[in-house]
Amino acid sequence: MSSFVKIRRDLHQIPELGFQEFKTQRYVLSYLQTLPEARLEIKLWETGIFVKVKGTEPKKIIGYRTDIDGLPIVEETGLEFHSKHATEMHACGHDFHMSIALGVLTHFVHHPIKDDLLFIFQPAEEGPGGAEPMLKTDIMKEWMPDMILALHIAPEYPVGSIAIREGLLFANTSELFIDLKGKGGHAAYPHQTNDMIIAACSLVTQLQSIISRNVDPLDSAVITIGKITSGTVQNIIAEKARLEGTIRTLSVESMDKVKKRIEEIVKGIEVGYQCETKIDFGAMYYQVYNEAKLTKEFMEFVDRNTDVKVIECNEAMTGEDFGYMLKEIPGFMFWLGVESEYGLHHSKLNPNEQAIDTAINMICQYIEYKGNA
Numbered sequence: 009m010s011s012f013v014k015i016r017r018d019l020h021q022i023p024e025l026g027f028q029e030f031k032t033q034r035y036v037l038s039y040l041q042t043l044p045e046a047r048l049e050i051k052l053w054e055t056g057i058f059v060k061v062k063g064t065e066p067k068k069i070i071g072y073r074t075d076i077d078g079l080p081i082v083e084e085t086g087l088e089f090h091s092k093h094a095t096e097m098h099a100c101g102h103d104f105h106m107s108i109a110l111g112v113l114t115h116f117v118h119h120p121i122k123d124d125l126l127f128i129f130q131p132a133e134e135g136p137g138g139a140e141p142m143l144k145t146d147i148m149k150e151w152m153p154d155m156i157l158a159l160h161i162a163p164e165y166p167v168g169s170i171a172i173r174e175g176l177l178f179a180n181t182s183e184l185f186i187d188l189k190g191k192g193g194h195a196a197y198p199h200q201t202n203d204m205i206i207a208a209c210s211l212v213t214q215l216q217s218i219i220s221r222n223v224d225p226l227d228s229a230v231i232t233i234g235k236i237t238s239g240t241v242q243n244i245i246a247e248k249a250r251l252e253g254t255i256r257t258l259s260v261e262s263m264d265k266v267k268k269r270i271e272e273i274v275k276g277i278e279v280g281y282q283c284e285t286k287i288d289f290g291a292m293y294y295q296v297y298n299e300a301k302l303t304k305e306f307m308e309f310v311d312r313n314t315d316v317k318v319i320e321c322n323e324a325m326t327g328e329d330f331g332y333m334l335k336e337i338p339g340f341m342f343w344l345g346v347e348s349e350y351g352l353h354h355s356k357l358n359p360n361e362q363a364i365d366t367a368i369n370m371i372c373q374y375i376e377y378k379g380n381a
């Protein structure tokens with residue numbers, strides 16, 4: 009087993025939610041302490057880490073970002089190295105992302121290139137978002153990269169492949185929290201109450217009509233309600249309901265339109281079901297938009313110089329706060345094929361670990377080329 013597969017397995021066992029990645033931060037720091045320190049500069053921000061690997065004759069800084077947080081999922085993989093945390097899991101591959109970042113970082117500590125490299129270990133990608141606040145730090149202002157790259161594992165593509173496109177890769181996202189408050193009461197006297205379970209069910213159905221009736225069929229949008237909380241027991245009419253979800257759109261303009269329509273529909277629920285309502289759009293992520301020139305060059309480089317297959321893919325409705333970094337810094341993100349039967353955010357996600365060394369080798373070759381130019 010390669011040392012970076014071992015690191016992935018160690019990290020897989022300690023998934024932590026956004027801004028609570030204390031063990032993860034300690035693990036990464038203790039690994040960094042095993043490397044020769046002459047070329048390293050390390051700065052902490054919240055639960056994240058900035059690591060500069062100094063080049064020999066730096067003219068620019070090349071940035072590489074990995075996310076570090078896990079998800080609130082009870083793991084069901086049955087793997088020997090399964091999560092030690094009962095209710096958290098690395099079900100979005102951030103354990104892979106971190107081990108690959110450490111693999112690339114280690115290579116350049118031992119084989120320095122001309123340019124400086126900045127590795128960003130970013131908390132809270134799954135929410136509420138660490139990229140935007142990290143960008144605003146003095147550390148980032150001092151070490152602002154001239155270009156940046158990142159990857160995300162893709163269960164649907166084979167090991168030995170990457171998928172990427174110029175321009176829009178991932179959607180704009182916004183979280184969505186809606187609270188409803190009516191009047192509870194006895195299950196046998198519904199006429200004396202305003203039942204918030206009925207209101208919530210109607211609201212969920214009406215929200216889907218935004219996608220089918222308000223969004224241009226040639227555009228695309230998603231509203232997913234992933235969680236509903238309501239009620240206390242089977243014979244009490246519920247006084248409150250809370251819906252938690254996410255909105256995805258292919259443009260900022262469509263996001264604004266969808267949000268406006270949600271507000272109108274929720275107003276209708278308020279009148280129709282005689283209840284109080286509250287909408288909170290939570291955290292929003294800017295789209296992931298790959299800079300055309302660098303993306304094209306990367307695709308051609310990988311195709312010509314490595315065995316990795318380059319697939320030109322469509323946009324996806326996933327979100328990534330790396331979009332904020334790409335808004336400020338030219339660069340790109342790509343999907344890394346890891347062929348898992350179960351997909352992202354699934355309790356049985358089991359990516360193929362062979363992809364770790366494939367990714368490290370490919371990224372090292374590309375950075376060596378860019379950083380010695």
Ligand SMILES: CC(=O)N[C@@H](CCC[C@H](N)C(=O)O)C(=O)O
Binds near residue numbers: 325326327328329
């Ligand atoms: C790659 C991926 O799965 N990213 C997450 C980002 C979540 C953004 C935010 N918490 C939201 O739900 O809107 C995704 O769910 O796409």
